[in-house]
Amino acid sequence: MTRARGILAAFVAAGLCAAAMWLWTLDPKLRAAVQNPLQTRGRIGEVVTNDVFSVRVDRYDVAATVTRKFGNGPDIADGIFVVVRFRARAEREPFAMGHVRLETRGGLSYDEGGRGGFFGDAEKTYQPMLWTPGTLLFEIPKDRLAGSRVVFGQADPLNQLSAEAVVDLGIDKATAARLAARPPAGYELGD
Numbered sequence: 001m002t003r004a005r006g007i008l009a010a011f012v013a014a015g016l017c018a019a020a021m022w023l024w025t026l027d028p029k030l031r032a033a034v035q036n037p038l039q040t041r042g043r044i045g046e047v048v049t050n051d052v053f054s055v056r057v058d059r060y061d062v063a064a065t066v067t068r069k070f071g072n073g074p075d076i077a078d079g080i081f082v083v084v085r086f087r088a089r090a091e092r093e094p095f096a097m098g099h100v101r102l103e104t105r106g107g108l109s110y111d112e113g114g115r116g117g118f119f120g121d122a123e124k125t126y127q128p129m130l131w132t133p134g135t136l137l138f139e140i141p142k143d144r145l146a147g148s149r150v151v152f153g154q155a156d157p158l159n160q161l162s163a164e165a166v167v168d169l170g171i172d173k174a175t176a177a178r179l180a181a182r183p184p185a186g187y188e189l190g191d
Contacts, residue, residue, distance in 0.1 A: 032125040044170050050163040051188060053095045053126060055152050057087045057167045062145070062179045063187030066137065067186075078143040080183045084150055084169075087131045095126045098155030102138040106145035112136045135189065142183075146176035 042048035048055045061083040081103060088095075101109040113136075123163050136150065148169045154162040171179075 002151050012076060025077055029079075031180065037153075039164045039166050041166045041168070044169045048165040048167055049091070050165060052089060052132045052154060052163040053090050053097070053152070055086055055164070055165045055167065056131075057084060057086045057150060057169070060084045060169050061187060062183045064183040064185045066178050066187050066189055073172055076136075077183075079139060080145065080180060081187065082138040082140060082145070082148065083161040083187060083189070084136040084138070086134050086136065086150075086152075086167075088126045088134060088152070089131050092128060094128070096155035097124060097126065097152060099151075099153035100136060101115045101151050101153075102136075102140065103149050103151055106142040106144075108144060109151070110138050110140050110144075112138060137189070142180035146173045 039051065040048050040050045044057045044060070047054055063075055063081045063171065066077070066081050066083070083104075088097065100112045102112070103109045124132070124134060138147075148171050150167045150169065152165045154164075154166070
């Protein structure tokens with residue numbers, strides 16, 4: 001009987017060691033999740049509000065080429081340009097927007113204004129009680145348009161309780177296929 005108890009004790013010890021190693025591998029993931037921003041979610045046309053700021057995406061446009069009002073000529077996208085028109089305001093004190101990105105299905109994200117010379121309104125400072133319009137420009141591959149959502153964040157990424165607003169653009173697969181097949185050319189951005 002002592003030999004059977006010894007074997008059973010070895011299996012229990014091995015199981016406990018395996019469980020401890022598994023829990024140890026989760027620790028970095030748990031610590032990283034603690035530092036994720038607090039997200040509020042909404043859809044295009046809705047006001048998405050958190051304690052720091054409010055944002056409303058009014059519309060989006062897709063284009064094959066983009067020109068600036070006083071630019072040298074059109075910039076041609078390798079994929080497509082997504083132009084997002086929005087309004088934002090601070091809730092209590094001036095708010096500096098930062099780390100704005102377009103996320104797609106599959107976990108890929110694209111930064112705003114990926115090309116040199118295109119500066120959107122992602123780095124503006126917004127005031128309380130004043131809705132201020134803004135424009136964002138993203139360049140993405142044609143096959144990544146479906147399920148797109150824009151993530152607006154704070155300029156202070158070290159704040160563990162930073163706020164983010166996630167706005168779903170409402171682009172399904174059929175709409176994405178239609179827009180990507182024939183994106184309009186010659187979209188003009190104002191200065």
